[in-house]
Amino acid sequence: MTPNQTVFATLLLVSLAVFAWGCWKRLSLISLGKAEDRFDNIGTRFGEMLLYAFGQKRVVAKPFGINHFIIFWSFLILMVANSEFILNGLFPHTIKLIRLPFELYVPLAFMIDIASLLALIAVTVAAVRRLVAPPYPEARTLEAFAILGLIAILMLASFTLNASELAAIMLRSNADPASFLHTARKIMPVAGLLAGQLPPLQLETIHGAAWWAHALALFAFICYLPNSKHMHILTAIPNCFFRRLEKPNTVPREEFSVGNTFGVDRVDHYSWKDLLDSFSCTECGRCQNVCPASITGKPLNPRAVIHDIKVNLLENGSALKKGGSPQNPLIGEKGEGSVSEESIWSCTTCGACMEACPVFIEQMPKIIQLRRHLVETEAKFPEELLNLFENMEGRSNPWGIAPSERTKWCSQLDVKPFDGETMEYLFYVGCAGSFDSRNKHVSVAMAQLLDKAGISWGILGKDEKCCGDSVRRLGNEFVFDKMARENVAMFKERGVKKVVTQCPHCFSTLKNDYRQYGLELEVIHHSELLRNLVQDGALVMNKTAEGMGTTVFHDSCYLGRHNDVYDAPREVIAAAIGAAPAEMERNRNNAFCCGAGGGRMWMEEHVGERINLTRVNEALEQKPDTICVSCPYCMTMFEDGLKDVKADNVQVRDVAEVMAEAVLR
Amino acid sequence: MLIVVCIKQVPDTTQVQIDPVTNTLVRDGIPFIVNPYDTHALEEALRLKDRFGCTVAAISMGPPNAEGTLKKALALGVDHAILLSDRVFGGADTLATSNVLAAAISKLNAEVGEVGLVLCGKQTIDGDTAQVGPGIASRLDYRQLTLVDKIINLDFAAKKIRVSRKLEGRHEIVEAPLPAMLTVVRELNRPRYPKVQMRLEAAEAIVEVWNNKVLGLDEQKIGLKGSPTWVSKIFSPERDKGEIIGDGYADPTGTAALLIDKLMAKDMLPL
Numbered sequence: 032m033t034p035n036q037t038v039f040a041t042l043l044l045v046s047l048a049v050f051a052w053g054c055w056k057r058l059s060l061i062s063l064g065k066a067e068d069r070f071d072n073i074g075t076r077f078g079e080m081l082l083y084a085f086g087q088k089r090v091v092a093k094p095f096g097i098n099h100f101i102i103f104w105s106f107l108i109l110m111v112a113n114s115e116f117i118l119n120g121l122f123p124h125t126i127k128l129i130r131l132p133f134e135l136y137v138p139l140a141f142m143i144d145i146a147s148l149l150a151l152i153a154v155t156v157a158a159v160r161r162l163v164a165p166p167y168p169e170a171r172t173l174e175a176f177a178i179l180g181l182i183a184i185l186m187l188a189s190f191t192l193n194a195s196e197l198a199a200i201m202l203r204s205n206a207d208p209a210s211f212l213h214t215a216r217k218i219m220p221v222a223g224l225l226a227g228q229l230p231p232l233q234l235e236t237i238h239g240a241a242w243w244a245h246a247l248a249l250f251a252f253i254c255y256l257p258n259s260k261h262m263h264i265l266t267a268i269p270n271c272f273f274r275r276l277e278k279p280n281t282v283p284r285e286e287f288s289v290g291n292t293f294g295v296d297r298v299d300h301y302s303w304k305d306l307l308d309s310f311s312c313t314e315c316g317r318c319q320n321v322c323p324a325s326i327t328g329k330p331l332n333p334r335a336v337i338h339d340i341k342v343n344l345l346e347n348g349s350a351l352k353k354g355g356s357p358q359n360p361l362i363g364e365k366g367e368g369s370v371s372e373e374s375i376w377s378c379t380t381c382g383a384c385m386e387a388c389p390v391f392i393e394q395m396p397k398i399i400q401l402r403r404h405l406v407e408t409e410a411k412f413p414e415e416l417l418n419l420f421e422n423m424e425g426r427s428n429p430w431g432i433a434p435s436e437r438t439k440w441c442s443q444l445d446v447k448p449f450d451g452e453t454m455e456y457l458f459y460v461g462c463a464g465s466f467d468s469r470n471k472h473v474s475v476a477m478a479q480l481l482d483k484a485g486i487s488w489g490i491l492g493k494d495e496k497c498c499g500d501s502v503r504r505l506g507n508e509f510v511f512d513k514m515a516r517e518n519v520a521m522f523k524e525r526g527v528k529k530v531v532t533q534c535p536h537c538f539s540t541l542k543n544d545y546r547q548y549g550l551e552l553e554v555i556h557h558s559e560l561l562r563n564l565v566q567d568g569a570l571v572m573n574k575t576a577e578g579m580g581t582t583v584f585h586d587s588c589y590l591g592r593h594n595d596v597y598d599a600p601r602e603v604i605a606a607a608i609g610a611a612p613a614e615m616e617r618n619r620n621n622a623f624c625c626g627a628g629g630g631r632m633w634m635e636e637h638v639g640e641r642i643n644l645t646r647v648n649e650a651l652e653q654k655p656d657t658i659c660v661s662c663p664y665c666m667t668m669f670e671d672g673l674k675d676v677k678a679d680n681v682q683v684r685d686v687a688e689v690m691a692e693a694v695l696r
Numbered sequence: 697m698l699i700v701v702c703i704k705q706v707p708d709t710t711q712v713q714i715d716p717v718t719n720t721l722v723r724d725g726i727p728f729i730v731n732p733y734d735t736h737a738l739e740e741a742l743r744l745k746d747r748f749g750c751t752v753a754a755i756s757m758g759p760p761n762a763e764g765t766l767k768k769a770l771a772l773g774v775d776h777a778i779l780l781s782d783r784v785f786g787g788a789d790t791l792a793t794s795n796v797l798a799a800a801i802s803k804l805n806a807e808v809g810e811v812g813l814v815l816c817g818k819q820t821i822d823g824d825t826a827q828v829g830p831g832i833a834s835r836l837d838y839r840q841l842t843l844v845d846k847i848i849n850l851d852f853a854a855k856k857i858r859v860s861r862k863l864e865g866r867h868e869i870v871e872a873p874l875p876a877m878l879t880v881v882r883e884l885n886r887p888r889y890p891k892v893q894m895r896l897e898a899a900e901a902i903v904e905v906w907n908n909k910v911l912g913l914d915e916q917k918i919g920l921k922g923s924p925t926w927v928s929k930i931f932s933p934e935r936d937k938g939e940i941i942g943d944g945y946a947d948p949t950g951t952a953a954l955l956i957d958k959l960m961a962k963d964m965l966p967l
Binding site for chain 1: 708727729886887888889890891892893895896897900945
């Protein structure tokens with residue numbers, strides 16, 4: 032069992048061929064995806080890659096991520112050791128680490144030894160964690176343990192190999208064992224320690240065995256890597272490079288002309304980046320652990336969606352490469368490799384999965400693309416959406432109420448039509464603020480606060496139309512496209528520059544989605560405007576809003592996660608009640624959805640626990656008198672949920688109502 | 697076998713206003729929709745097409761802008777869409793309208809295929825007469841089956857149809873030979889949603905227009921001249937102003953109690 036150049040070189044070539052074949056087989060499938068430009072801002076992309084791939088910023092955001100950080104960096108350091116091992120195997124008499132100048136050898140050898148030790152500890156910890164408290168129950172796969180075991184074997188073999196080499200040098204040089212080992216332990220603490228324990232007579236055998244064990248484990252690793260979920264080692268870094276630099280809070284437009292396809296029902300209709308995403312997932316499960324649908328027992332699991340896209344691509348890849356049609360459906364009940372309709376409709380588009388993903392996989396846009404296919408190509412969707420779609424298209428509001436009723440909320444107020452020449456702000460009231468009896472109170476409070484602060488503002492009145500958020504997230508891009516064009520044309524015609532909204536869905540749609548239509552507006556959420564007005568002294572508290580009692584704040588997904596507005600509503604509440612609001616266990620970017628986003632507001636929730644009840648119960652843990660929200664949908668979901676749990680003593684208030692309590696009363 | 701669906705463009709009634717001076721509907725800026733009952737007739741025809749592979753033609757009498765209504769029918773999957781439009785058709789009551797529609801159906805019967813069924817909504821939401829469907833049946837001497845909420849059996853070979861009619865408090869099962877004219881109620885089916893590809897194709901499609909040169913009807917039987925009835929006045933009924941009771945926002949429980957007292961005083965709550 033002595034190192035043999037020829038055998039080694041042959042095995043190396045075979046492994047490299049298997050590696051290259053595996054990489055090509057999979058990565059060439061990525062080119063089946065549609066074109067998408069992710070090559071802008073190269074400098075920023077490079078920086079983000081350093082931060083998130085090499086710096087592992089999102090990985091270490093969770094405590095256990097430290098373990099991954101250690102494995103990742105050990106791997107980078109050990110690439111030097113493994114390169115040396117391979118070159119030494121090919122040219123045993125020319126290349127050897129120890130032949131380097133002593134000043135270079137010592138730190139390098141030290142780093143390799145320590146990195147190996149850290150990696151060994153980290154994989155042991157990872158294996159124990161997976162046994163005792165796995166990230167999710169299905170994570171206890173043979174594959175996961177196999178790769179951890181393989182890494183452990185590599186490390187143990189490397190220690191033994193280095194130790195036997197040290198011992199051999201000691202024997203050859205006739206040095207004093209005690210002082211030699213003492214020095215050796217300083218250079219390579221683990222291998223040095225082990226060197227003293229090896230039986231001198233079997234050194235040759237041990238060295239040979241360790242060398243071959245290391246060689247075979249390394250080859251196995253090289254062969255296995257591109258053919259498993261561990262391919263993320265190769266793809267995660269470019270995935271961070273090619274990530275959407277802006278928040279993935281919107282979806283791409285579609286071109287509506289005869290003969291085009293709409294949405295995605297075959298895997299090659301996704302973009303190349305979508306397909307790269309599927310190969311970058313290492314199934315850590317962080318997305319499913321924050322997904323409101325997964326947590327409450329719905330069939331949707333964002334990790335499984337990405338996995339199914341990958342499996343579908345692998346199954347259909349060869350047929351698609353030849354220009355054929357896919358054999359296995361992407362949407363369907365087939366199980367692995369296809370996404371069920373029920374899971375597609377379960378998504379609230381809250382964005383928690385994308386916020387949690389360490390490598391920036393974009394799950395939500397992929398799910399919306401699947402919805403688009405169902406709605407636009409098959410006209411197949413949950414039946415309660417039929418009325419919604421017709422109401423939106425016919426009357427530009429979700430309930431189908433006559434547009435002439437849009438101004439009823441302000442019939443008792445002196446509200447002026449927006450005039451671009453003389454007014455600063457358009458108050459875009461939104462459908463809920465205009466029609467929903469509870470949310471009309473928020474509109475009134477907002478109008479009074481704007482007047483009190485001396486802002487010049489107006490409304491579009493009966494001409495205001497729905498922003499189209501729900502239809503877009505539900506995949507009815509055709510109707511959204513019409514609504515967006517109409518709105519954009521009207522905003523341009525009326526000279527709208529600055530818009531304040533009281534609904535995060537209007538806010539995000541006007542701000543982010545309409546930019547795709549060439550409309551750059553300064554959109555501000557009412558919580559931000561109120562915060563600014565308080566800071567500028569335009570709004571002065573008459574009294575502390577004591578009636579609110581203990582107030583807990585709930586982050587809206589489209590304000591927080593999708594647009595990074597976390598502080599403004601908290602500062603408004605703090606100004607009004609004289610103290611920072613109480614926080615729920617999951618808050619800010621970890622906040623849990625109310626259940627109404629992504630058009631779920633208009634759908635029944637038949638499966639599992641109700642999402643709003645989960646959140647209401649979480650809020651009630653803070654023993655609040657008031658739950659403060661910043662979104663009309665959240666308002667409805669909380670009011671409904673509180674009724675369900677019979678918490679009559681808890682009230683739900685919008686930030687504007689809390690502020691009004693302090694400023695106006 | 698050909699199925700003909702008669703559809704009408706109507707103003708969206710939730711948005712209708714009446715001009716107090718002229719006593720006519722204010723049509724400016726009011727969006728038009730397909731008469732809701734007709735959408736169920738259309739859906740049933742398309743389901744029969746899916747089941748039996750028959751041909752479906754949609755016809756509509758109206759001004760040129762009623763083309764949009766027929767494009768919606770094309771987007772849903774009808775094979776032919778014909779707009780019956782001519783100034784001389786204007787001002788028609790239900791008799792004159794049914795004359796034009798019946799003539800168009802006869803023409804389709806002669807040129808496109810043997811008509812087995814004519815489907816209409818039970819009434820339109822603007823005129824609310826429910827007379828045009830039966831009028832067509834009379835002009836064509838077809839059997840008329842009104843207020844259909846279910847087609848129980850349809851046998852094109854034996855030329856027989858059996859339907860359920862939704863009457864007040866009861867259902868009536870009726871069998872009739874074909875060709876027959878059916879007017880349908882909402883309970884019949886749930887209309888489908890158009891696919892985008894078909895909408896785009898429909899938008900580019902050219903809707904065939906038949907004027908009276910094509911139909912060649914006697915001008916005394918169509919339009920205003922052929923209409924023995926006319927609208928002398930149209931108005932919104934006076935309605936007593938409602939009353940706002942309490943403040944449901946500030947005191948929901950107290951307001952609910954107030955409401956109950958009011959309703960009990962008026963003997964409107966059974967105890």
